[in-house]
Amino acid sequence: MGSSSLTTASGGLDAERLDALVDALAAARARGEQLVLVSSGAIAAGLAPLGLAARPEDLAHQQAAASVGQGLLIARYTASFARYGIRVGQVLLTNDDMAQDDRYGNARRTLDALLALGVLPVVNENDTTATDEIRFGDNDRLAALVAGLVRADRLVLLSDVDGVYDADPRLPGSRRIPEVRTGRELDGLDLSFPGSGLGSGGMATKVAAARTATGAGITVRLTAASRVADALAGRPCGTLFHAAAVERGAGAGDPAAGAGGRVTGAEFLAVVADVTGRSGLSLADAFHDIGGTSLQAMRICARLRRRTGVPLLPQALFESATLGEFLGGLFGREFGGGESGGGVHGEIGDEFGGEHTAEYRGADDGAHEGGHDGAHEGGHDGANGLGRGRPYEVLPEGELRGRTPAPDSTAGLCGGVRRAA
Numbered sequence: 001m002g003s004s005s006l007t008t009a010s011g012g013l014d015a016e017r018l019d020a021l022v023d024a025l026a027a028a029r030a031r032g033e034q035l036v037l038v039s040s041g042a043i044a045a046g047l048a049p050l051g052l053a054a055r056p057e058d059l060a061h062q063q064a065a066a067s068v069g070q071g072l073l074i075a076r077y078t079a080s081f082a083r084y085g086i087r088v089g090q091v092l093l094t095n096d097d098m099a100q101d102d103r104y105g106n107a108r109r110t111l112d113a114l115l116a117l118g119v120l121p122v123v124n125e126n127d128t129t130a131t132d133e134i135r136f137g138d139n140d141r142l143a144a145l146v147a148g149l150v151r152a153d154r155l156v157l158l159s160d161v162d163g164v165y166d167a168d169p170r171l172p173g174s175r176r177i178p179e180v181r182t183g184r185e186l187d188g189l190d191l192s193f194p195g196s197g198l199g200s201g202g203m204a205t206k207v208a209a210a211r212t213a214t215g216a217g218i219t220v221r222l223t224a225a226s227r228v229a230d231a232l233a234g235r236p237c238g239t240l241f242h243a244a245a246v247e248r249g250a251g252a253g254d255p256a257a258g259a260g261g262r263v264t265g266a267e268f269l270a271v272v273a274d275v276t277g278r279s280g281l282s283l284a285d286a287f288h289d290i291g292g293t294s295l296q297a298m299r300i301c302a303r304l305r306r307r308t309g310v311p312l313l314p315q316a317l318f319e320s321a322t323l324g325e326f327l328g329g330l331f332g333r334e335f336g337g338g339e340s341g342g343g344v345h346g347e348i349g350d351e352f353g354g355e356h357t358a359e360y361r362g363a364d365d366g367a368h369e370g371g372h373d374g375a376h377e378g379g380h381d382g383a384n385g386l387g388r389g390r391p392y393e394v395l396p397e398g399e400l401r402g403r404t405p406a407p408d409s410t411a412g413l414c415g416g417v418r419r420a421a
């Protein structure tokens with residue numbers, strides 16, 4: 001939820017609009033959805049109480065405003081959700097929480113625990129301590145990363161405009177783009193028209209966030225805050241960004257992919273060796289034990305995705321007991337054993353438009369390699385089964401053989417519960 005949709009024109013929280021958002025979220029909860037709300041508004045909410053006429057330019061005053069405003073924001077959400085008997089929990093994150101593995105795992109466990117307890121987490125950036133260098137800045141990116149963190153089925157981005165437009169949305173004749181299937185569809189589009197001035201990101205950051213999330217297999221609906229009920233109910237509105245398609249076997253992969261979009265165990269090990277600088281690796285090694293970092297995990301996944309077309313979760317490298325187990329997850333149940341592997345098969349569907357064969361993976365392939373965004377962008381292990389390494393036995397000769405998952409091996413997967421961020 002963007003700042004522009006939560007505040008009045010003169011600054012200060014718009015209680016009516018906040019209540020309307022809460023009404024829609026409560027209705028979705030009543031339908032059985034698990035929800036995480038990522039909400040901006042701390043700085044905007046702090047302006048009026050501090051007598052500031054506009055969003056301050058300098059960081060210190062933004063932080064001061066956020067310090068005052070975040071308390072007001074969470075108090076307002078707490079009161080509003082209490083109308084439905086829903087308890088909220090405040091979660092303030094920094095970039096480091098997303099970039100460092102131990103902190104990432106910690107944040108995930110906290111959110112999982114809150115959800116398991118029936119609490120609705122309300123997430124924002126920890127604005128008062130984040131510096132310019134490490135800030136998420138806009139909450140669209142934070143929302144995409146949180147969607148990956150909680151392994152959401154879908155992400156709804158809310159703003160003051162009903163989707164991406166082909167021209168300045170304030171001008172008559174500009175048209176909403178209802179659906180985006182590939183990143184290329186938005187090439188050349190102007191996303192820089194001025195917004196409300198209350199938010200920080202504008203449309204460009206929302207589209208970037210949509211790319212991050214769809215690259216991780218999460219469907220994104222970008223719409224106006226006033227359409228939140230429609231968006232959560234799966235009714236057409238705004239702009240729908242289809243989740244990245246999963247590779248459908250040889251020939252359907254990235255045109256630039258080698259070996260028909262497949263990767264063998266040896267090739268996979270070569271990528272890991274190249275990225276980590278470690279030699280003599282085997283599929284029985286654990287990524288964590290060889291000293292792998294989240295940045296390296298991100299690079300490995302970006303390379304594998306370019307080759308196979310499969311969006312992968314960097315954290316799955318850490319969560320898999322061995323590199324072989326990770327590779328087994330990559331190839332899913334089609335992995336036939338042996339290092340040459342089989343094709344990657346799978347389908348991603350979503351409740352908005354059924355199943356899709358669209359490819360969106362080109363959107364940010366490689367774009368984030370070496371940057372932060374890709375590090376933890378993944379997070380959809382429920383629908384496509386690719387998020388975590390599936391349990392596979394590693395035979396002495398380095399072959400993989402599938403085995404029946406232990407009863408608890410799906411713990412933490414989304415299962416039948418839908419999650420939206």
Ligand SMILES: Nc1ncnc2c1ncn2[C@@H]1O[C@H](COP(=O)(O)OP(=O)(O)O)[C@@H](O)[C@H]1O
Nearest residue numbers: 002003004159165191193195196199201202203
């Ligand atoms: N191509 C575009 N399509 C739709 N909106 C656009 C486009 N380019 C720029 N915008 C602007 O982006 C604004 C939304 O971003 P922002 O003001 O940061 O809001 P929020 O607080 O919701 O993040 C809209 O008000 C709109 O004017």
Ligand SMILES: N[C@@H](CCC(=O)OP(=O)(O)O)C(=O)O
Nearest residue numbers: 003041042043139199200201
């Ligand atoms: N985290 C801060 C700033 C985030 C922000 O403005 O984001 P957005 O409204 O998405 O452009 C806040 O709550 O005010």
